[in-house]
Every structure is written in C-alpha cells, then in structure tokens.
Amino acid sequence: MAKKMMKGNVAIAEAAVRYGVRFYAGYPITPSSEIMEYLSWRLDEVGGAFVQAESELSGVNMVIGAASCGVRALTASSGPGISLKQEGVSTLCDEELSAVVINMVRYGNGLGTLYSSQTDYLRETRGGGQGDYRCIVLCPYSIQEAVDMLGLAYDLAEKYRVVTVFMAEGALGQMMEPVELPDFIETKKNYWGFDGKYSYKKIGIFDRDSMKEAVALREKYAAICENEQRWEDEGIEDADYVFVSYGLTGRSTLGAARELREEGYKVGHIRPITAWPFPHKAFAKINPNVKGIITVEANATGQLIEDVALATKKAMENNVPTYALPYVYGIPAIKDIKEDFVKIANGQVREAY
Amino acid sequence: MAVERKVPAIIDKPMNFCPGCGHGIIIRLIGECLTELGQDQNVIYAIGVGCSSNLGGGLEADRLHCCHGRAAAVATGMKRVNKENIVLTYQGDGDAYCIGIAESLNAAYRNENITVITINNTNFGMTGGQMSVTTMEGQKTSTSKLGRNCDVTGFPMKFPEMVASQFNVAYAARGSVDKPQNIIKLKAYIKNAIEAQMNGEGYSIVEVLSPCPINWGMTPSQSMEHIRDVVMPYFPIGVLKERGEKA
Numbered sequence: 001m002a003k004k005m006m007k008g009n010v011a012i013a014e015a016a017v018r019y020g021v022r023f024y025a026g027y028p029i030t031p032s033s034e035i036m037e038y039l040s041w042r043l044d045e046v047g048g049a050f051v052q053a054e055s056e057l058s059g060v061n062m063v064i065g066a067a068s069c070g071v072r073a074l075t076a077s078s079g080p081g082i083s084l085k086q087e088g089v090s091t092l093c094d095e096e097l098s099a100v101v102i103n104m105v106r107y108g109n110g111l112g113t114l115y116s117s118q119t120d121y122l123r124e125t126r127g128g129g130q131g132d133y134r135c136i137v138l139c140p141y142s143i144q145e146a147v148d149m150l151g152l153a154y155d156l157a158e159k160y161r162v163v164t165v166f167m168a169e170g171a172l173g174q175m176m177e178p179v180e181l182p183d184f185i186e187t188k189k190n191y192w193g194f195d196g197k198y199s200y201k202k203i204g205i206f207d208r209d210s211m212k213e214a215v216a217l218r219e220k221y222a223a224i225c226e227n228e229q230r231w232e233d234e235g236i237e238d239a240d241y242v243f244v245s246y247g248l249t250g251r252s253t254l255g256a257a258r259e260l261r262e263e264g265y266k267v268g269h270i271r272p273i274t275a276w277p278f279p280h281k282a283f284a285k286i287n288p289n290v291k292g293i294i295t296v297e298a299n300a301t302g303q304l305i306e307d308v309a310l311a312t313k314k315a316m317e318n319n320v321p322t323y324a325l326p327y328v329y330g331i332p333a334i335k336d337i338k339e340d341f342v343k344i345a346n347g348q349v350r351e352a353y
Numbered sequence: 354m355a356v357e358r359k360v361p362a363i364i365d366k367p368m369n370f371c372p373g374c375g376h377g378i379i380i381r382l383i384g385e386c387l388t389e390l391g392q393d394q395n396v397i398y399a400i401g402v403g404c405s406s407n408l409g410g411g412l413e414a415d416r417l418h419c420c421h422g423r424a425a426a427v428a429t430g431m432k433r434v435n436k437e438n439i440v441l442t443y444q445g446d447g448d449a450y451c452i453g454i455a456e457s458l459n460a461a462y463r464n465e466n467i468t469v470i471t472i473n474n475t476n477f478g479m480t481g482g483q484m485s486v487t488t489m490e491g492q493k494t495s496t497s498k499l500g501r502n503c504d505v506t507g508f509p510m511k512f513p514e515m516v517a518s519q520f521n522v523a524y525a526a527r528g529s530v531d532k533p534q535n536i537i538k539l540k541a542y543i544k545n546a547i548e549a550q551m552n553g554e555g556y557s558i559v560e561v562l563s564p565c566p567i568n569w570g571m572t573p574s575q576s577m578e579h580i581r582d583v584v585m586p587y588f589p590i591g592v593l594k595e596r597g598e599k600a
Binding site: 022023025049051053054055057058059061062063064065066067068069071073087088091095194195196197198200202204205206207 | 395407415416423429
C-alpha cells in the first residue's frame, strides 16, 4: 500500500479500527481529541460502538464494560484526563482485562499546559493507580512506528491480560508524516468475554485468595520483563558516552548522537521502545569502559534517569555516572543536545546518580 | 395453572447479608423475573460497591464488580458491544446516587438500553451506616449524629423522579419490600424494566425501598414499619414513568 500523509492522531485511530478495535469511549482533551473525533464516525462504519462519555472516569469504565465482553476497547486522553482514568486502569488490571490506553502526553502538573512533553514517564511505568500492578508501556518515535505498534499493543495486552499504555508525546499526535497503514485483521472476541451464559467462570469476590494471586502476578510480570523488552541501539559497544531517550525526544537525540559521531565523539544511543518493561538487556551491550550514561528527557526534573541509573548499576561494574538532561517541554533541538553533551564531556555537569 | 416456585438457578448460593436485610428479597425477584422472561442464561450484572457487592459472591452468572459508583458506565460499555444480552446494574443509593451520580444520570440522559436496580436503604450500609443523599431529614447516622440537617446537607434525593421527569427514559418505578403486597408490585416493576430492555425501549430503573435494621438500630419488623411510616411518605412507591410514554 502506498504511503499517505497523515496526522498522527488520525493515523493511530484508523490503525485501531484495522487492528480490530470495536469500542471507544472517552472525553475530549488536547492534544488527543482527534482520535475520538475520527472514531466517532469511523467505528459506526465497521459495526463498532462509540460513546462520548461525560468524563474520563466514565469513559474508562465504559471501556471496562466492553473489555469484559471480550471486545478490543480503546480510550485516549492526556495529562489530567489520564489521571482520572487511573481508577479504571487499576480495575482492568485487577480483573485481568485487556485494553489499550493512549496517553498523548502534555506538560505540567495539575491542569498542566498544551505543550508536548514526557512528564508522565514515572506514572505510566509504575502502574499509575492504586495497588500493585504494571502496565506494558510502548513509546513510539514516529507515526509509522505508532501505527505499526498498536496491533502489538493489543496482542501483548491480550497475551498477558494487562493494560497496554501507548505513551506518545503530544506532538506525535499533532504532526503529519507519510505513513503506511496496516491491513484489516479479522475481529475476534476474547475467550473470557461475557456472553450472558456464564461460559467463563469467575471466582466470587469474597472467595479470591490474594496470596495465591500475588504469586501468579509476580510470575506474569517476570515473564513480561524477560520476554518483552524492546529497544533500538546504535554505536554503544565502543561508546565513551551513551544517550538514552525515547519517543520524539529519542528521535532528536539519535540525530545528535550521529552528528557527534561524525565530529569524532564516540557516543551511542539506546532508544527504549518499551518503557515498561524497561530494556535492561540493552545495557549489557554497552562498552564496559563507558564514561557516562546520559538521558535526554522532555520534563522538568528527570524521570527516565531513575530507570537508567538502575539499569546502569545492574550492567556496569565501576559505578558509571549517569546524567539527566531535562529539556522541560517540546522536542529538544539537536544543537542543544550537542552543546549540553560537550558540557558533560568537559565535566561541567554534575551527575544525577 | 399451578407454577412451581423454586429458587432461580443463577442465585442458588448463600450470600452474606445481615439478618432482616431486604437485599435477598430483591435479588430473588430479579432472578425470578429473568427466569420467567427466559433471560436467566442471557444476563450480565454490573454490580456496585457496598452491600450490593454481596451479590457477586452468590451469583452463577456473568458479572463484574464495578468501581464504586461506575456501574451505569460499565453497563453502558457492556450493552453497546453485547446488544443481545440483558445488562443489569445492581447498586445501593450511596453507590448510584452519591459517588456515582454522574454515571447514573448520564446513562439515563443518553437513554442507554440498560436496566438499573437501586437499593435505597437511606444510608451507607456496608461502611457502617453513614449519611447518604437519600438519608431522611432528622435521621441519625454515624455522620449525622444529631439527625440529618437538610439545611446544610440537602434534602433526600429522588433520583427516579429526576430521570422520569427530565430525561427521555423508557421506564421508571419505585417499589418496596416492606410487605407482601408491595413485593408483588415490585416484581411487576422489575419485570417491566427488563421487558423494556428486551424490546429495546431504552433506560429502565427500579428503585427499591429496603430496610437496614442493623444501621437503623431497629428490629426487622420495626424497620418495615419505618419504611411505611417514615420513608414511603417522602419516597412514594409506584410507576413514575410508564412504558410507552417515552417520546
């Protein structure tokens, strides 16, 4: 199929339909609204259902209802809207129901702003709601990768019966790129879906054994960590410094790393595709004599750095310093990343860990 | 013709309600109506949080224990993708009208083709008898020790009247379990509500006045008298919106 110029949110919404999504419920919020605008008419064309909910809270609970019937269900939002959905995300995980939640991340605390950013890294990778669970977190760096990965998002959610969070920066939803859409898959209902006949038995809520469930939960998450780490790396085997960054910020950082290479600096780059499970395995390939690991992030305080510091501690023997370059919001410019890298190389920046 | 009365198969398990509670009667009536309408093998329950949660442990049917207050939203998602199934919510007044008022009202507002059963015992039963939006004026609860002061807490909320008068719903009624005559009427309301859904008429609700002897500090029989003498004059029973009245 020929590539077509498409806006990120629209391409993602059409890809959702092609990957078998047949239910959407949500509430408008910039910069994710085009997803629901598109699905408001598109799902009807393929026999699916769309509800504009009175709140994000209600929207995610509608998703719970559809997911409990075994249908591929989707909701999308940003910032404060994703906060409201956390009650439902925790419940989906508790009930072992599969769904995908798209977070088109915008900057700021509270009401926040409309700027594209990566401020929700820690929230998304640590579960987000009450309790003790994890969501698989995918972070695309192009519209094409987002479109390709949405099917994987559902496949993983259904394989492990978890929620997959699709964590993209707001700019990815708003920008346009040439994209090739996936083919339509045949829709199916998951075997655990309600049919009114009680075909799939459930344990009564007061008969559940939390001790046994905890063992199963740990095994499930361990399997995800072992099997589902995804990343791309470049030039890390001989690197003096390795950048780690994801999403559009990762794309910009990759550009900076390549230019720095050409200028004679031995730098490499790791781009996590799964933020959870974090790609610890990538760090095993890093030059054992590396001088530092650097995160490039679009947030205020540095969040990715925490996972990077842990991964560095695990993979490296000689207390390699880790540095955070938080550019607050937007997509950091290659020029700025390069300038700040030189400061790190010259010892002018204090390590984070 | 004589009809054999037996416990509906989907609810033939013990549940953990307090002595004198009304939930058991209502659960039984729902089960009987589903069976008589041939829907007991075609039903999904969206169960609330509170005393209503006890239903989940006793049902042999598809059911989801919803987040507190969200059953109407969950039921919306279920019904939109499983149009052929009967989808019921089963909630208390605290769940449906306090924390879940947005989800409850909006499901009625959209005229979702679901059936909502709300048990109104004028307090939060499960958590120890706190004040609810349906608590009677002057009623003593653990969060209204001197009796509910409606000047600062509002007056008891009449949800079925709200949706019957303001929204284009298919059917709305309020019943009671205080005496056999009213239980027979209640069964007819529940049956009508489920039939409305079967015919695709839209949103149907039955609120049920039910006793809470433990938290009311009364004997079971005093509780039934309390419903008749105090609760029912404010919350009148009967059909608030007949089927076929909908525009």
